[in-house]
Each structure stands twice: as C-alpha cells, then as structure tokens.
Amino acid sequence: MNKKIFKPSSELPAGFIDRQEEELLARDLLISNIKKVMAKYGFQYLETPSFEFTDSIGKFLPDKDRPSEGVFSFEDDKKWLSLRYDLTAPLARYAAKNFNNLPRPFKRYQLGTVWRNEKPGPGRFREFLQFDADYIGTSNLFADAELCCLISEILSSCGLTKKEFIIKISNRKLTKGLLEKLKIKDEDKQSIVLRAIDKLDRVGLEGVQYLLGKGRKDKSGDFTKGAELDETQIKEIINFLSIKDLSDNNFERIEKIAEDNQTILDGVNELISIKKYFSLLKFDNFIFDPTVVRGLEYYTGPIFEANLTFSVKNNKGEEIEFGSIGGGGRYDDLVKRFNNQDCPSTGISVGLDRLIYAIIQKNKIKVEKKTPILICVFDEKYMDYYVKILNLLRTKNISAEIYSGSANIKSQLKYADKRGCNYVILCGDDEVSKNSVAIKNLEIGKQMSDSLKDRNDWKDSSGSQKTVTLDKLLDEII
C-alpha cells in the first residue's frame, strides 16, 4: 500500500484573488478622496453587516423560483443567511428598519465588500469592493442629477480627465413605454428584449437584431435563443436603438417614436428636468443614451452609467471588454417592499477594484511605496550597534529595519534588492571599531552595473558606497 500524502492546494477558489500592496495603497488613496467628496456633498457614512437574511435580499432576485442563485448562502439555526451581493438591498432594509428615526431624504454612502456566486470573467471577481451613494425618500430629480456630478467628481479625483470618461443617462420609462407600444406583454419576452438592447455595445446592431428574432450564434458556435418578435416589432426597436446620441439638446426623435405613449413622454420629461439641473450645476460630461438599460429588476426611472473611454488590457496585454465601472438609477419601490410605505429613492454604485485596475494601468495614481533602509547583520555580537542605528533612523521617522533572516551578506543584499530598498547600511569589524557606518546606495550601484567590464569592476563597490562616522549618518540619507 502506498500512502498518498495529502498536499493542500495553494490555489484560490475561482474568482477570488490576493491583492498586493500597490493596489491596496492606490485603493486607500482613492477611498480617502471619495470620503472628502462625500463630506462635501453632505452624505452620511454607514456600514451594514456582510450577512443578511436571505429573504431580505432575495426578494428582488429576478428569478424568484431560485432565490439563492448567485448568492453565497448557508443555513444558520433554521434561517438562511446570505453574503450581500450589493449595498442597495441592505440599505433598503436599513432604511425600512429605521424609517421613523431617519431624516428624509436620507443621504448615505457606504464602502463594502460584496460577493457574487457567478462565473468570474476578465477583471470580474466573486468578491469585490463597492462604493455606493444613495438618496432615500425623495422623488426630486435634482438628487439624480447631483449623483451624476458626484460620480464624475470622484472619477476626476482619481486623475481622470473629462475625455477619459462619460456619464450615460437614460430612463427606464423609455424602454417600458416602447414595450407597451409594441404590445410585448409576455414578461419573459420583455426581459429578453431588454437584455438584447443592453447588449448593443457588445454584439452590435446586427447581433441585437438576431437576439430579437430567432437567436444568435456566438464566436465559439454556441447558440442563444432570441425573443422571436415579428418583423415590424424588430424594426421599431432597431429604429429606437439608432438614436444613440441625444446630447444635441433635443428629444424630438424620441417623442416622435413615442407618438401618444404617455410612459415614454413621462420619461422624456424627466430627462429634460435632469438636463436643466445639469446646466445649473455646470455639469456637461454626459450623454443621453436611450440604449442604456442596466439590470432588470428594481430600477423605475432615470438610470445612469459611468464608462471609461479608453481601452484596458489584461495581464497578457490583450485588450479586454471593460464595460461600465459604475452606475445606478431610481428605485422607487425598493424600501416599500419592507414596510409598505412610499419611499422613492435613487443611488449609484462604483466597482472600486475595477476602477483601480484601470487607473493603475493608466498611471493615474501615484502612490509612494516606502521601502525601508536595510541594516545588514554581519555578526550577532554587534546587535547593540545595529539597534543604535535603527533607533537613530526611526526616531527621525525614517523607515528602517535590521535584517530579520539568518543569511549571509550576499543574500542580505539580494533581499534588499528584491524589496526595492534605496540604501543598505553595512557595519562589520572595521566600521564598528571606528564608530562609523558604510552606506551603500543600491540605485547608484545598479546604474554602475551597466558599465561593468570585468570582475574587478564588479567587485569594486566604492562608487556606490560611502563610509561616514555614525553622527553624520542622517546627513547622508536625508
């Protein structure tokens, strides 16, 4: 019998990743910018727990037969709990629970991890950080307009210029009215149509046309069943989609399509109000785009989406479909489902990890990575001397460390190289006896290595190294 030794895998479950310092520091900076913007706009900071009762968040799932689809859940004491999949559903729950005590409108912002039990894609994970800002309890469209300004200000605070992103605005009532007009009443059909419209950017006008009709074949040859509409219906929808750009002041083309459909006309009027508020707020980095749909379940009115206008590459250098980095809209019925009280609301959310990924790639965020000065250990017997140097540096707030492993000097320098240290301090018999320190500048040494000719050059470290008495150490390093 040969025993198999159990070897645990060092791999992570699909869709989960380790995040490293560069990304974390960029994230910290971004978060501190966000907090400043939020304070300026008068939002309150809130945190809700990671878990909710599955029922509390499950009610708004599109597929009501399988309420835990897409969510990580477990049964606790006979009640099902789920990790939150967004911050909006927990907010609605919070608002309903504290309905009488909260000022209304209630303006809150929140940063938090959310989890989705779905197939991960490029740049999409099953655990990610979201930022949300919401107005609870107001039907005033100024709130919606302000949210767009706010998201724009946050993106600007990351160093993105106006040309690098745009806020797309639409209204759920436009597509809702269109479906009414075309007499598409079957709910399944409605959602297929809306999803098809949503895919315009990805599959093109032709792809949408197939999805509205019999169906579409993808790149791998797989077939997606379509909505099977008749030709006039398809024609009307395609005609609607051709109005991609409404930035030029007039909504006449949509009104023309609407004819006497009141839902579409209401939607248009709301957009006109928002546009008016935008001009008061001097906000112009937006475009009205009736093809924006955003999800399916709870949006009831104006919807927005923040898109980057530059391309993003994956770690293999291939361009990837990045999609929107944030969005939101009006959800007038969400709180009502908890407490049966009218509570019109609107909000936005931003996927911070994706945003950070994009701005790091664009070199938009400059994070100073502080590396310590390494004090090498020649001999344990000199530890008191090394600690003296360490304290000298640290009391001046200079990042420093004594080598904490047990390797020889060569390896200690390799360690310093890997860490990206700028300086290394070397003290052996010679230095300690003269009460001095040798300071090696690794950057200069690196430059010198380009002009190495033979082994004697290589051995000679004098160019990058300087020996001074202990009291002059700080002068050399600052």
Added chain:
RNA sequence: GCAGCUGUAGCUCAGUUGGUUAGAGCGCUGGUUUGUGGAACCAGAUGUCGGUGGUUCAAAUCCACCCAGCUGUACCA
C-alpha cells in the same frame, strides 16, 4: 449552465509516426568572491507529465470519463 480551446519543474514553454534515464530558458541554492545585490562563468536541486480507468510488450503521446484553467456566451439583483 452551454460552446470552443488548454493542462508537462516555482514561472514561461518544447517534447517527432507511442520506444530506454522527460528537456530548455528564467527563477532558486551553492561556488569563483571566508564582508557586498545588479554582470559573467561553473556546479546543483526541483516533476504524482491535471486525475481515474482502458488499449498496448511499451503511454506525457492513443481512447473514455472526470477535474481545473482560459476565451466566448448565458445570468449578473
């Protein structure tokens, strides 16, 4: 979920029509240098060839099933 592709050392990959002890580069460890990273040279370690079963004298290679990853698609509240 569906479809296509891929799976060989820590990483990136080669491995012919099945054939002896499965390779390379990078990285790692040691040495040339008992106190010096980054250059150069020398030496060395490291593999359930994704898993299981089958065909065969013989399987990394062929077959079946399973698993994992990637890409597209579906879903994404």
